[in-house]
Amino acid sequence: MDTLRRTVLKGASASGVLVAALAAGLLKPTQVLATEWNKVAFEAKDTPAAMKAVGAATAAESKDLKLTAPDIAENGAVVPVDVSSGIANTISISIFVDKNPNPLSAAFDFANGALPDVSMRLKMGQTSIVRAVAKTADGKFYTASKEVKVTAGGCGG
Amino acid sequence: MGSPMKIRAQMKGDVADIKILMAHTMETGQRKDPKTNQAIPAHFIQQFSVEVGGKAVVQSQTGPSISTNPVFGFKVKGAKAGDKVVVKWQDNKGDSRADEATVA
Structure with a gap:
């Protein structure tokens, strides 16, 4: 009797695991795009960790990387940022906001004639340094940054 | 399915200027519902790609910010x-x- 009870419980928990595994497999978003989302980088809590996660642990300051953002943003929920790289063979650009809960905002890979030039709108919780990191085809990283003062945050309730 | 995107692509010299507006809440997961005091779960675009003339030109990964x-x-x-x-x-x-437009 007792043995039977054990067996039943065992069977139940084993099938439970199987169901969970199946659900995890099924719930995984269908990959419409080629690459996996860089969870480690996007969930990093500070800029050095996030930069490391995208491979840019060391990045040299460069004047050829232009970061355009307002000096003062009245609305932290919508901060227009424009990054354009004059560095030859720039293949990707990433944007970090130092004081955001997760600094990495976006990463862009360019190919087939796309110029390393991107504009976007970011949320900023508070006044912070906004940082752009460009990667060249030979694996070098360059960075440019600018402080944006935020008078009303974009992350509050 | 989300709402349609607005895509505008215009030639300026030999460069196509592409503007994309996606309709998405981009919920950060940091906010709380003021009525229930429950955290609003994060809901944001994680990846997008842009193709022009059949060639992939931009691959992007984005966070909730x-x-x-x-x-x-x-x-x-x-x-x-x-x-x-x-x-x-x-x-x-x-x-x-997925949405598409034509370079003008």
Whole structure:
């Protein structure tokens, strides 16, 4: 009797695991795009960790990387940022906001004639340094940054 | 399925200027519902791609700190009027959407 009870419980928990595994497999978003989302980088809590996660642990300051953002943003929920790289063979650009809960905002890979030039709108919780990191085809990283003062945050309730 | 994107692509010299407006809440997961005091779960676009004339030109990964209803601007050299621009995105809940426009 007792043995039977054990067996039943065992069977139940084993099938439970199987169901969970199946659900995890099924719930995984269908990959419409080629690459996996860089969870480690996007969930990093500070800029050095996030930069490391995208491979840019060391990045040299460069004047050829232009970061355009307002000096003062009245609305932290919508901060227009424009990054354009004059560095030859720039293949990707990433944007970090130092004081955001997760600094990495976006990463862009360019190919087939796309110029390393991107504009976007970011949320900023508070006044912070906004940082752009460009990667060249030979694996070098360059960075440019600018402080944006935020008078009303974009992350509050 | 999300709401349609607005895509505008225009030739300026030999460079196509592409502007994309995606309709998405881009919920950060940091906010709380003021009525229930429950955290509002994060819901944001994680990846998108841009194709011009059948070639992938931009691959992007995004976090929740992109503004609500994201707007992106790109420049593509070598594109020509009549080329088809296809933009696809996918969010953290597995929702996705694809829209297209023509370079003018």
